[in-house]
Amino acid sequence: MSDEIRLPRPEYSTQPGVQHHFCEHAACGKDAGWGFAKPKQELHWFCFEHRAEGERYL
Numbered sequence: 001m002s003d004e005i006r007l008p009r010p011e012y013s014t015q016p017g018v019q020h021h022f023c024e025h026a027a028c029g030k031d032a033g034w035g036f037a038k039p040k041q042e043l044h045w046f047c048f049e050h051r052a053e054g055e056r057y058l
Contacts, residue, residue, distance in 0.1 A: 021045035
């Protein structure tokens with residue numbers, strides 16, 4: 001018998017492979033649909049309201 005702790009698997013409301021991103025604006029946390037980055041750099045995500053802030057990463 002193992003002393004391994006088994007945690008329940010998370011339940012997803014979307015299909016596997018769908019990624020959820022959250023707005024990087026301070027204290028926002030809304031779903032983010034706009035990603036900004038120069039080629040080969042990390043993406044930064046912003047919601048509709050704060051998407052203009054993402055343009056600084058272009």
